[in-house]
Amino acid sequence: MAHEKNYTLRILHISDLHERGPRETESWRRQRVLGATWEHNLEAVTAAGPIDLVCFTGDAADWGKPGEYAAATAFFHAVLKKLSLPPERFFLVPGNHDIDRGLHLAEWQKLRETFSQMDGLTLSRWLRGSGKPPPGADTGWLEPVLARQAAYRQWLTELGREALLPERHDHGRVGYHVCPDFPGLPFPIHITGLDTAWLAGDDHDAQKLWLTDDQIMLHATDKEGNKFPGLRLVLCHHPLWDLADHAAAKNLLAEHADLLLRGHLHNAVLERSDDPDRGLVELAAGCLYEGHHADHYPNGCQLITLQLDGQGRPISVEPWFRAWSERGHWHDDDSRYKQSHQGRLLWPLAQAIARIDPSSNPYDFNRPALPPNFVGRVALMDSLIQALEEGSSVSLVGDRCIGKMSVLKNFEQKARIMARTVVLLRGEGPEAASLSAFVAAITGKACADCADPAADRLAAWVDRVGLPGLPPVLLLDEAEIFLRKFEYRFFERLRGLLDRLCLVLATHQPIDLVFEQLGRGSPFDNKLRIEWLGLLEPAAAEQLVRRGEGKLDGEDQALMRRWAGRHPYFLQLLGYRLAEARRHGKSREWAVDQARSNAYPRLRQLWKTLRNKDKQALRNVATGGFSATNSTFRLRGLQDENGRLFGEVLRQWLEEEDEA
Structure with missing residues (x-):
């Protein structure tokens, strides 16, 4: 039988430009990152072969002001010219910085205040123009809220990408779907752009943004609601866990997308989430230019090489991570994943046929559950990721054998994917023998066995391994053993590190009760988000049974x-x-x-x-x-x-x- 021909598609994925236009006060820093050195970077990535698509996943501007987009136009036109690509091969979506927060503030605030009363179905129908407003919302609020993107949408026309305006597509208000022509490919390529930012408006957007079912499905299916054939790419700005409807969105996208490209995180991520029925592969681009840290930030981009079969189904994805060095050049970035080589990480996607050993036991009650055996805990894991993004610390409370270590192990993996330095320690391990042993297990360096020298050593480690906006993560299982054994003064000092350290304390009872039994108040009072670990969700429990x-x-x-x-x-x-x-x-x-x-x-x-x-x-x-x-x-x-x-x-x- 003849071997089926495979096809290659190469995508330059960039995000978070944060152009400031006339407000730019440090033009030399931006030019240092995105001037001649950026052109050399493009020459390096195109040396491996021509690029087929440029995908930009949000935050072209900084404040969503008209004057900011003129500079963005010049930048993107220069990129397309350097890559010898027409505007029709450039696809983009808005981010939260493409919202002009100064416009229609009253209507936006009122709509966000009704957040707790919203149900997804009513909001989805209202946003597409086929239903009544959610309870507490006024019909006249929606158009002003959408008008906060006016400068971005006008810019699409000036950029020559008016074809991506929502009013030209089935939903009419947000999002788009296009199927560009790729001569020589025997299958179509469908590109869906989703607007996660339309309801954004402050620094506390997480869990208050809505994608909506209709925005996804009207752009990810044909007129009859059928899945598209060929390759299906989806672009959005925010990670799905930032959405109020994240669970529904994730399910729908897992069924209708082969690859999700996103931005917002300011660091590159490659991850895949699966359940028994579906899976979703996601790539976050990192930040092209971080506005505050500028040329001192590890700004990044990625070149994605997709290998496709004859029907357009992905066989593998290989991101090539490139990063800016504050020494003045772009380089291959192997800091994200230890398996990468010269910035490249090949990830097979085709499902292998698993051969099951008939003598094996599908259950294991003695060890923590890791993917793919880890099931459920969706809301909890989303909450932990949100805490990580917000720089918060967490008290994880649960009885013995309820799964705390499984949660910590899986969170450890996700945090590492998000480019964090992570240390996981157990109260039942040798690190609990003394305060000196504890700090040495974290930092790799010994110290005196008393509170202040130990805290000083830990603080130095935090400052050494932390990156801008990416504090390290310390996970402590059976944490009450540490809390009862070490000096109270040490934990007072540890509290002072929580602005630059993400701490997760897993205990059998609330931490305030642990310290109450010691006759002290908790030094972490009002500093930790409390998460309880109880029973599995019904669907997750059923997955275990059906295993x-x-x-x-x-x-x-x-x-x-x-x-x-x-x-x-x-x-x-x-x-x-x-x-x-x-x-x-x-x-x-x-x-x-x-x-x-x-x-x-x-x-x-x-x-x-x-x-x-x-x-x-x-x-x-x-x-x-x-x-x-x-x-x-x-x-x-x-x-x-x-x-x-x-x-x-x-x-x-x-x-x-x-x-x-």
Whole structure:
């Protein structure tokens, strides 16, 4: 059979230019980064082959003012000329800096104040012009809010890209879809530009922006709502976790996009997110010119090489990371990923056929879950990423075996992808032996075993490894061991570092209670965002149950749902024992007995952490005498939203304890 021909598409991906026009007070710094040295950079990347597309993912201007766009026009025209590309091969979307915040402030503030009352469906229909305003919103607010992009949209015409104006496309108000002509390719290339910035307006936009279903689907499907054939590229400015409708947007884009290009982060990122039904590959470009740190910032761009099959499906993506050095030149950037070489990182995308070892067990209750075995915790992971972007620190509270280490391990991976220096330590490890050992495990350097020298050493490390806007991350599991053992003065000093260090403390109980037991107030009071770790989402729990398909039958799976509910540890535990029973010809009862032998010691540990009145409340729930939901029990994963114990294992243990 003849080998199918593959095709190559090369994309220059840039973002966040932040042109200031007449407000520019340091033109020499911008010229140093984006003048002759930038032209040399373009010559370097085109030496490997011609570029087919230029994609710019937002923030051409700094304040969204008309005068800023004249300089942006000159810059982009020069780029296209250098690459020998017509304007029709240039695609862009607006960012939050393309919004003129001084325009129609009253209407924008009123619309944002109705944020908590918005539901996605009503807002989506209203934005496209086919429905009523959301509750609390006025019909007259929408057009003024959209008019804050007037300078950007006028600029599209001046740039020769009026074809990207929203009014020329199906939605009519935001976004676009185009299918440019690529002679020689046997498949179409669909480019969808999405506007994540239309509701932006201050420095606290995260989780208050809306993409909306209609903006995505009217531009990512044909007139009948069918998926487009060929290659499907989507451009937007903000990371999806900045959106109020991030979960819905991510699902839709995973089904209708092959590659999502975005900006805003100011550092380059390559990531892929998957669930059993869909996956989404995302590339963030980094910042072409960081307005404040200017020529002292590691500004960046990337050349993306896509290998495509005969239908336009991606086989692999290879970003070539290029960065600015404050010494005065652009260079290959291997600082993002340790696997990259000369700035290039080849990432296969074609799905390989996994050969499953029939003797393997699909469950593991003893080790943290890492991708692809890590499931759920979507809102929590989004919240942790948001905290990282905002420079906030977090108190992560959860009982033993609820999955704190799994969350920390996965957050560690994501933070590294976002170019952060990350250190993860455990209270049960050797680093807890002394304050000196703790600081040495972080910094690699010894220090005196007392508070101030240790804090000084840690502060020096923070300043050494942190990048502008990218503070390092310190993750502490079983953190109460450190909190109880080390000098209180050290944690007072650590509090003072939280403006340039992202700290995540994972504990079994709230930190203020840990210090209350020590007779002290918490030195982190009002400094930490509190996140509780409870039961898995229903869909994630079902993913765990179905992981055993092919090894476990329907009755086994039903037993897992009853016995463990949505508790990750107990689901993994019983699933493991059931799979072992099937492998060795044992009974279902044998599997449950084996699971109990592991479960009951864990429950006894948990029981010791409860107050007497909480113990009695749980007994009442177990006997049916009390069914109201206890908020603390729900946060801890002991009860579900309906007031029931999380699973039969807890009820059975309580009954046996009472009998004893």
